[in-house]
Amino acid sequence: MTEKILIxxxxxxxxxxxxxxxxxxxxxxxxxxxxxxVKYEEGLKGxxxxxxxxxVNEDKAPTVDVKSMADKLPVLGVCYGAQLTAKLFGGRVxxxxxxxxxxxxxxxxxxxxxxxxxxxxxxxxxSHSDTIKELPAGFELLGTTDSIPVAAFMRNSEQGNPxxxxxxxxxxxxxxxxKKIIRNFLVNICGCHQDWTPAHFITETVEALKQQIGxxxxxxxxxxxxxxxxxxxxxxxxxxxxxxxxxxxxxxxxKNEFGQVLETYKHLGLNVKGVDAKEHFYNKLKWKTDPExxxxxxxxxxxxxxxEEAKQLTGIEMLGQGTIxxxxxxxxxxxxxxxxxxSHHNVGGLxxxxxxxxxxxxRYLFKDEVRRVGLELGIPPDLIFRHPFPGPxxxxxxxxxxxxxxxxxxxxxxxxxINGLKKANLYSEVWQAGxxxxxxxxxxxxxxxRTYEYTVALRAVTSVxxxxxxxxxxxxxxxxxxxxxIINNVRGINRVVYDISSxxxxxxxxx
Ligand code: XMP
Numbered sequence: 001m002t003e004k005i006l007i008x009x010x011x012x013x014x015x016x017x018x019x020x021x022x023x024x025x026x027x028x029x030x031x032x033x034x035x036x037x038v039k040y041e042e043g044l045k046g047x048x049x050x051x052x053x054x055x056v057n058e059d060k061a062p063t064v065d066v067k068s069m070a071d072k073l074p075v076l077g078v079c080y081g082a083q084l085t086a087k088l089f090g091g092r093v094x095x096x097x098x099x100x101x102x103x104x105x106x107x108x109x110x111x112x113x114x115x116x117x118x119x120x121x122x123x124x125x126x127s128h129s130d131t132i133k134e135l136p137a138g139f140e141l142l143g144t145t146d147s148i149p150v151a152a153f154m155r156n157s158e159q160g161n162p163x164x165x166x167x168x169x170x171x172x173x174x175x176x177x178x179k180k181i182i183r184n185f186l187v188n189i190c191g192c193h194q195d196w197t198p199a200h201f202i203t204e205t206v207e208a209l210k211q212q213i214g215x216x217x218x219x220x221x222x223x224x225x226x227x228x229x230x231x232x233x234x235x236x237x238x239x240x241x242x243x244x245x246x247x248x249x250x251x252x253x254x255k256n257e258f259g260q261v262l263e264t265y266k267h268l269g270l271n272v273k274g275v276d277a278k279e280h281f282y283n284k285l286k287w288k289t290d291p292e293x294x295x296x297x298x299x300x301x302x303x304x305x306x307x308e309e310a311k312q313l314t315g316i317e318m319l320g321q322g323t324i325x326x327x328x329x330x331x332x333x334x335x336x337x338x339x340x341x342x343s344h345h346n347v348g349g350l351x352x353x354x355x356x357x358x359x360x361x362x363r364y365l366f367k368d369e370v371r372r373v374g375l376e377l378g379i380p381p382d383l384i385f386r387h388p389f390p391g392p393x394x395x396x397x398x399x400x401x402x403x404x405x406x407x408x409x410x411x412x413x414x415x416x417x418i419n420g421l422k423k424a425n426l427y428s429e430v431w432q433a434g435x436x437x438x439x440x441x442x443x444x445x446x447x448x449x450r451t452y453e454y455t456v457a458l459r460a461v462t463s464v465x466x467x468x469x470x471x472x473x474x475x476x477x478x479x480x481x482x483x484x485x486i487i488n489n490v491r492g493i494n495r496v497v498y499d500i501s502s503x504x505x506x507x508x509x510x511x
Contacts, residue, residue: 001042001043002028002043002196002204003027003028003043003045003192003193003195003196004028004029004030004041004043004044004045005022005027005028005029005030005044005045005046005047005048005186005190005192006029006030006032006038006044006046006047006048007019007022007029007030007031007032007047007050008032008033008034008038008047008048008049008050008064008081009031009032009033009034009050010034010049010050010051010052010054010062010080010081010084010332011050011052011053011054011062011332012050012051012052012053012078012079012080013051014050014051014127014169014171014172015031015050015051016031016326016329016366017169017171017172018048018050018078018171018182019031019366020171020366020368021170021171021178021179021182022048022182022186023196023366023369024179025179025182025183025186025187025192025194026194026195026196026197027045027186027192027194027196028196028364029048030364031329031330032330033330033332034049034050034062034063034064034332035062035064038069040072040073044073045073045074045186045190045191045192046073046074046075046076046185046186046189046190046192047069047073047074047075047076048075048076048077048078048081048185049064049066049075049076049077049078049080049081049082049084049085050078050079050080050081051078051079051080051081051127051128052079052080052081054080055095055129055130056080056083056084056087056093056130057087057093057094057095057130061084062332063084063088064084066084066085066088066089066163067088067089070155070160070161070163071160071161072161073161073190074161074162074163074164074185074189074190075161075162075163075164076114076164076165076166076185076189077163077164077165077166078166078169078170078171079127079128079167079168079169080128081165082132082153082164082165082166082167083128083130083132083165083167085163085165086132086135086136086139086150086153086165089136089138089139089155090136090137091132091133091134091135091136091139092132092133092134093130093131093132093133094130094131094133095129095130095131096128096129096130096131096148097131098147099128099129100126100127100128100129100131100147100148101126101127101128102125102126102127102174103123103124103125103126103174104123104124104125104126104145104146104147104148104151104168105121105122105123105124105145105146106118106121106122106124106143106144106145106151106152107120107121107143107144107145107151108120108121108122108142108143109141109142109143109144110140110141110142110143112142112154113162113184113188113189114142114152114154114162114164114181114184114185114188114189115142115143115152115181115184116184116188117180117184118177118180118181118184119177122176122177123174123175123176123177124145124151124168124169124170124174124175124176124178125168125169125172125174125175125178126145126167126168126169127169128167131148131149131150131167132148132149132150132165132167133149133150135150135153138155138156138159139153139154139155139156140153140154140155140156141153142154142164145168148167150165150167151166151167151168152164152165152166152167152168153165162189164189166181170182198369198372198373198376199376201365201369201373202234202237202373202376205234205361206234206237206238207238209234209235209237209238209239209359209361210238210239212359213235213238213239213242213318213359215242216242216317216318216357217242217243217244217313217315217316217317217318218235218239218243218244218316218317218318218319218320218359219244219245219246219309219310219313219316219318219319219320219356220232220235220243220244220245220246220319220320220321220359221245221246221247221248221302221306222245222246222247222261222265222270222272223247223391224247224253224257224261224383224389225322225386225388225389226367226370226371226374226383226384226386227322227323227324227362227367227370228321228322229264229265229268229322229374229379229383230322230362230370230374230377230379231320231321231322231360231361231362232245232265232270232272232320232322233268233270233374233377233379234361234362234373234377235320235359235361236268236269236270236271237377240271241271243270243271243320244271244273244313244316245265245270245271245272245273246272246273246275246305246306246309246310247261247262247265247272247273247274247275248274248275248277248302248305248306249274249275249276249277249278250277250278250281250298250301250302250393250395251277251278251279251285251404251407252281252298252392252393252394252395252398252402252407253393253394254389254393254394254411254414254415254418255411255412255414255415256415258274258276261383262274264379264383267380268378268379273309275305275309277301277305280301280304280305281297281298281301282402282403282404284297284301285297285298285395285402286401286402287401288401288402289400289401291396291511294392294395294396294402294511295391295392295395295396297395298391298392298393298395299391299392307354310354316356317356317357318356318357318358318359319354319356319357319358319359320359320360320361321358321359321360322360322362323360323362323363324362324363324365324366324367324370325362325363325364325365325366326366326367328363371384371385385428387427387430387431387432387433387434388431388432388466389434390509394407394410394411394414396509396510396511397410397414397434397435397436397437397509397510397511398410398436398437399436399437399438399439399510399511400439401439405492406437406454409437409454409456409490409492409493410435410436410437410456412486412489412490413435413437413456413486413490413493413496414434414435416482416485416486416489416490417433417434417435417458417482417486418433418434420478420481420482420485421433421460424478426460426474426478429462429472430460430461430462430472430474431461431462431463431464431466431469432459432460432461432463432466432469432508433458433459433460433461433472434459434509435456435457435458435459436456436457436458436459436499436510437454437455437456438454438455438456438457440454440455441453441454441455442455442494442495444487444494444495446494452494453491453492453493453494453495454492454493454494454495455493455494455495455496455497456486456493456495456496456497457496457497457498457499457510458479458482458496458497458498458499459471459499459508459510460472460474461503461508463503463508466508468502468503468504469502469503469508470502470503471498471499471500471501471502474498479498482496483496
């Protein structure tokens with residue numbers, strides 16, 4: 001029986017961080033929109049109420065029945081969750097005289113189980129415009145800050161199950177002892193055993209996959225990326241040769257990637273067929289210059305090839321996918337209680353068309369957890385810690401028309417750059433790196449000869465999720481070496497530039 005914590009989402013930008021902090025403590029949790037009915041199933045050990053952009057005093061403020069929840073389980077309210085709790089039990093919440101954002105010092109009033117081993121003064125992170133002015137009757141103050149009277153509180157133990165509120169955000173990095181506080185809630189208060197480890201996940205998932213799939217056959221597209229590889233390895237553990245993996249060479253992969261990735265799959269014991277479809281894609285991409293059209297051609301071409309391969313197999317009933325948790329979390333819209341569900345199809349449109357049941361073993365994992373599971377499964381770290389690589393591959397890094405010759409040039413330059421980053425121990429310092437072939441030629445001189453050749457741009461960014469990014473400040477000496485190596489070794493390129501644009505206003509990819 002997996003122990004579980006439920007996080008009710010009121011639309012805070014930090015809700016996912018709460019989930020990650022709980023998972024980091026090796027306790028399984030799920031995020032659910034606040035208005036969904038809570039199922040009190042066996043194994044549910046506690047509830048966390050998230051923050052929210054709303055004020056509890058607004059007419060349309062989202063609310064839940066905290067009293068009945070706290071009758072059944074321990075509850076922790078964070079920020080809005082704490083204000084809602086205070087208000088529902090008869091306390092007073094008012095607009096703050098001054099909005100409070102950022103650093104504050106929590107001064108402990110009482111060291112309860114929630115704040116066990118927390119320093120008497122501890123840095124915490126605030127983000128609120130309402131303040132709890134008075135606690136409800138039967139509640140006790142646990143902590144204050146210089147600017148607010150109530151920073152942490154609890155309901156007296158004789159009133160029922162533990163019920164806590166924190167005005168600050170323990171889940172964010174800048175709350176120095178926040179992780180400890182969350183761990184205290186999970187262990188001291190909810191009695192969780194912290195046994196949700198990668199090994200535990202693997203055993204449980206493989207068992208569940210055996211039940212779900214039985215003796216059916218599963219087809220799956222692999223991309224060489226982390227998610228599809230980890231998902232396939234799990235499915236393989238459950239059903240072995242009944243998993244039919246397809247890895248397509250679309251002609252715009254990185255240099256030697258097709259062969260290397262197939263080799264890794266072989267080592268992992270996966271039943272994967274490599275399909276060389278380079279010509280198919282080059283023919284379709286001929287004369288095409290519009291980035292969106294290129295994307296559609298690669299996506300559509302992939303479905304055609306995958307379909308063709310599927311037809312050659314008989315009795316396929318299921319489709320494996322590497323979908324991960326951020327793709328499926330139902331997020332609460334801050335503009336009202338409507339719910340938007342982000343849908344994500346790794347192989348756009350395939351499941352509906354082929355009428356296959358879905359197998360998604362990573363559906364409840366965050367990216368860093370997928371990596372931990374992957375390492376536990378024995379997948380090489382090189383693959384696990386690869387930078388993200390776009391589905392349309394080098395096609396959107398060759399600006400303008402794509403030819404085989406241009407692909408070869410870019411692959412060679414990119415290979416020098418990426419290997420250089422690895423050798424200089426810079427690869428893991430950047431979030432994503434790549435090389436872009438520009439559609440301009442310029443004059444150069446090599447020996448006594450005048451050259452008229454292409455330019456490549458090197459791109460390296462730091463980021464957390466790709467939504468925003470800054471250009472990586474790579475050392476000049478490193479850039480000088482890479483520039484020399486590319487120009488001296490890749491005939492057809494005589495100029496190298498470095499992209500120093502952040503996102504926004506630029507994007508990571510050039511197309
Ligand atoms: P941008 O260029 O939008 O990229 O800043 C953000 C992240 O998304 C990747 N990317 C793609 N990935 N198909 C993908 O699978 C695409 O069409 C695509 N376009 C951009 C990009 O590599 C970066 O990680």
